[in-house]
Amino acid sequence: MEKLKSTTVVAVKHGGQVVIGADGQATLGNTIAKSSVNKIRKLQGGKIVTGFAGSTADAFTLLEKFEEKLDAYGNNMKRAAVELAKEWRTDRMLSKLEAMMVVADAEDILIISGTGDVIEPDLAIASIGSGSMYAQAAARALKKYAPHLTAEEMVRESLNIAADICIYTNHNIIIEKVAM
Template sequence: MDDNRAGHGLIQWHGTTIIGVKKDGRTVIAGDGQVSMGNTVMKPNARKVRRLGEAGKVIAGFAGATADAFTLFERLERKLEQHRGQLMRAAVELAKDWRTDKYLRNLEALMIVADADVLLILTGNGDVLEPEGGPQGAVCAIGSGGNYALSAAKALLDYETDPEKIARRAMAVAAEVCVFTNDRVTVETV
């Protein structure tokens, strides 16, 4: 059986890299634009990072199936409306739904979300993870190139003050190493 096929016979969509960097009162989420199916690049310029909520005060990036991610973006926007823009509360409520709802439970994606105060990773297991931060800042990353970007960003935290520069350089490192990540980066800042 082709290793790009799951046990149920459907082709799995591979890879992406999304990174979140919080430093000096600014938060950046950056993501690459490559969509791959097996060994083929299907689209080089997808937009996996976007603004959500009232006046775009929340930014979010996804790794995983595109249709699933759009569903999660829409659900998160509804939760933000219900909870008056409070990202932490909206994220916890989305994570609960994602874990317990029969339909949402099957969605295959991870998300990094942020506003001016908080940076989070959301998973379908019900996890709402806030990366450990210190005086140097906080970093989190997801996707096939996530560990490469995370390592590069952590190495830069002590030397670089601009979170956008850290995110862009970390994405460049991931694009050089991960075949499912390219250098067409989308960056959003809050």
């Protein structure tokens, strides 16, 4: 059986808001398996928002592990992210998982990968998935040339641009704001 292909997730911190959005498409080979997958989750009453790309089952496993780390480290998102990345890289079962996560709170946006990376991106813009470079380029341009837009508008437009270019990204967009 072929794996589900990736997606596009983008997060932007701008104008006092932190917003994460993702498209809703999941593909199996060269076929759209589902067009309305929710790849965004709110944690800690919305104070932390996550987005995932990659295998859905793997992403849910990582999401559960991330929640465990948040509980273990007093909801300290950075510490939980580092501890998850360490375990993900060294644990036999977890190291086989094929997914990535963007996590955000009111202060920070982080990308977490299975290679042990916890990246705090430049310009407070993070993106993952097959359309991530398109969405990131669009978000960077919007932040620079259209700073009057809200973070939500930047995320929405970045995802729409990615969906126009990336075959694994669609226009069924879900957006969540981090509770301040």
